[in-house]
Amino acid sequence: MSTPAATYAAPPRLLQLAVNASAAHHRRHRTVSGADLQDQIGAWLRLPGQHLVLPDAADRLLEATLRLAGQEWRPAPDFTFGSPADRIFVLDRAEGALVFGDGLTGRIPHPDPDAHIDYATGGGRIGNGGMTGNWLPAQDLPGAVSAANLVRAEGGTDPETVTEARRRAAASLGEVTRAVTAEDYVTLARATPGVAIARAYxxxxxxxxxxxxxxxxxxxxxIVPAAPRDDLTREDFVAAPLPDPGMLRAAAAHLEQARLLTSEVFVRAPRYREVTLRVTLSGDPADVTRVSTALAAALRRFLDPLVGGEDQDGWPFGQPLRPSALLRAAQRALGDLADIAAVAIGLDGADAVEECDEVPLGAGELPVLRTVHTRIVPAVEPGEGLV
Incomplete structure (x- = not known):
């Protein structure tokens, strides 16, 4: 698979390969006549509340058309806007039935032995099936091609219940649709459809x-795009994820629709500052290579734009680099392997300098660790000092 014009924040990873797979709809068409439903139709009275239960349609009814007394009846979402003369019905998926009006909002049907109903069933979780499941060859269709599931089908869901609808309605009350506060911009940027934005500032x-x-x-x-963080030592690991032009345009268009009339919104990539660290170890570690590897991995994760920081949700934008914070992170990672005596910080290719002061970063800037130099000095005895 190749393309001459691909942009991405991190190299694509193949998660699954399905050979000769295709999208399918779980749907079966059926037809019944008035003779098949004579027991129900014959029991109708000129009273409201009539309904017609269809064979094998409970929890599966998708759509239906009805011809009754030579007249076409049409489905409606509900009876709210129906009149006494309207030939309408409502689908009851749970019962698998056609429900008719009460004479005020929808006409009451008359018994007709020549009634004709075309309907379709399917959908829901029952359509997911298994290896062969409920996907059967359509023997009644001329020239139909049969198929079998080699993997389990997925994607079918049941209709929303009243309880689920109430939860969705309550959750929508807190949905952010306008960019007013700074946090609104973060929420809206991360919710940009079609792109994976992990962080926004x-x-x-x-x-x-x-x-x-x-x-x-x-x-x-x-904005910082999402990038794999399962293994920071992989060859294709992206230490400084940058949004591609398509992501920037998508986020800008999404925020443009939500901004206030008097606001100007710009979407940019973060500015990464390359960090060089020199870590001084006190003592005589038994395995220097192991210590150096663990130290570099821990500091790289601590300064990472997606999983770094004290809260492990990404190094905060513009937060200064403090030697004391880096020393604590390094010591936590090493445990009893070695003692950290000092940490020196250098930015943008500059040599790491022993300093007690923090190294500032500007707004919209993030660190990316490039090099960790390890220096080992003799253990300091009480009353002595490093020279």
Whole structure:
């Protein structure tokens, strides 16, 4: 599989390969006549509340058409806007029945032995089936091609219940649809359809055209795409995920629809600052290679834009690099293997310098660890110091 114009934040990974697979609809068409339903139709009275239960349609009814007394009856979502003369019915999927009106909102049907009903059943979880499941050859169709499931079908769901609808309605009350607060921009950016945005940071007052000034009404949203973080030592690991042009356009269009009239919204990639660390170990580790490998892996994860930081949800945008925080993270990772004496930090290719002060980052900036140098010094005895 190849394309001359592909962009992506991380190299694609093949998760599953299904050979000769195709999409299918779990649907079966059936036809019944008034003679087949004579017991029900013959018992109808000129009273409201009539219904017609169809064979093998309980929990599976999808659609139906009805011809009664030479007249076509049509399905309706409900009887709210029906009149006494309207030939309408409502589908009851759970019962597998056609439900008729009460004479005020929908006409009451008259018995007719020549009634004709075409209906379709299917859908729901029952359509998922198994290896062969309920997908059977259509023997009644001329020229039909039969098939068998080699893997379990999936995707079928049952209709929404009243309880589920209530939960959905309650959840929708808190749904963010307008970008008003800074947190709204984060929520809306991450919910951009069609792209996987893992993090977003709104720089309020930041305008790309005026980098040295605060512009009222301007918001620049920096986005970080999702990228695999199951193994930070993989050859195809992406340490600094950058959104591709399509993702930037999609997020900008989504936020444009939600912004306030007086706001300007810009979507940009984060700016990564390359970090060099020099870690001083005190003592005489038994396995220097093991210690150095564990140290580099721990610090790389701690500074990672997606799983780094104290909360492990990504290094916070613009948070300064503090030697004390890096020292704690390194010591937690090493445990009793070695003692961390000091951590020096360098930015953008500069040599790591022993400092006690934090190294600042700008708004919209994230660190990416490039190099970890390990230095081992003799253990310091009480009353002594490092020279």
């Amino acid at each position: 709104p720089a309020v007052g930041a305008h790309p055209g005026f980098p040295c000034a605060t512009v009222p009404g301007a918001v620049t949203v920096h």
